[in-house]
Amino acid sequence: MIRLVLAIALALTVSAEAQTYSIPKKISLEGAARREFREWWTTAARYPGLVPEQFFPIGWSRDGKFAYYTEPVDEACGCYYARLVIQDMRTDKVLYEFKYNQDDTINDKGDMTGPGDIRALWAKNRKLFSEKLAENRIVASRFVMLGKTFRSGGRSYAAKSAIKMGKNPEEDWDRVNKFDIMLAAPKLGAKNVYSADYTKEEYWFMLDAGVIGVIKSPFEDRVAIVAMEVMRGWEGPPHTGDVRVVGADLTSGFRKIK
Numbered sequence: 319m320i321r322l323v324l325a326i327a328l329a330l331t332v333s334a335e336a337q338t339y340s341i342p343k344k345i346s347l348e349g350a351a352r353r354e355f356r357e358w359w360t361t362a363a364r365y366p367g368l369v370p371e372q373f374f375p376i377g378w379s380r381d382g383k384f385a386y387y388t389e390p391v392d393e394a395c396g397c398y399y400a401r402l403v404i405q406d407m408r409t410d411k412v413l414y415e416f417k418y419n420q421d422d423t424i425n426d427k428g429d430m431t432g433p434g435d436i437r438a439l440w441a442k443n444r445k446l447f448s449e450k451l452a453e454n455r456i457v458a459s460r461f462v463m464l465g466k467t468f469r470s471g472g473r474s475y476a477a478k479s480a481i482k483m484g485k486n487p488e489e490d491w492d493r494v495n496k497f498d499i500m501l502a503a504p505k506l507g508a509k510n511v512y513s514a515d516y517t518k519e520e521y522w523f524m525l526d527a528g529v530i531g532v533i534k535s536p537f538e539d540r541v542a543i544v545a546m547e548v549m550r551g552w553e554g555p556p557h558t559g560d561v562r563v564v565g566a567d568l569t570s571g572f573r574k575i576k
Contacts, residue, residue: 545563
């Protein structure tokens, strides 16, 4: 019996080490961000009011983990930024995070020597990324992002957001003090799936926030709600649209709406 258990464990280890993951495909968030944050966009094509970060969903595990890759906006550095995240969509806990800033690779001559795009960064870190994704049993897939209102299992759902604005103590413009995300369904009711309170933050530059879509797990009645937080640009517009991912179960935790 002990030999059998050891053999199975060894086989799983070899399988995880042997598995490699290809570069994920990008889902464009610009259209959804334009619809959600109309006031932050301008008509001048060369001077957008909002620039969303790039989003690359990688896959789900059978036990509710979701992996994704993002490219944060480069405001003034001329650098490439990236994050790879493996997140538990049952608790929203980040289980693994890889952060990359090309500016950290400057040599003595002042040149950035590190990868400058997803292809180069993925190629350099393919072994590390593959090991972490395989370790968490992530199944790589191609995804379509559903809208804020969507159907699953014969039911219709709506992911909604609510923000409470307040004055920035150091400036003359308003900022987001509280941000909540809710999920509702007829007959089931509604539930709050995310809450953040920034009231006591002295330096906080979130101008707006909202839900832009969801990605459904192929294994469970569970979704990753993709939200965006509009953060004030370094010197004003263009502002950046930072991605926040929140998990939600589609069958439990709802309360009837009276």
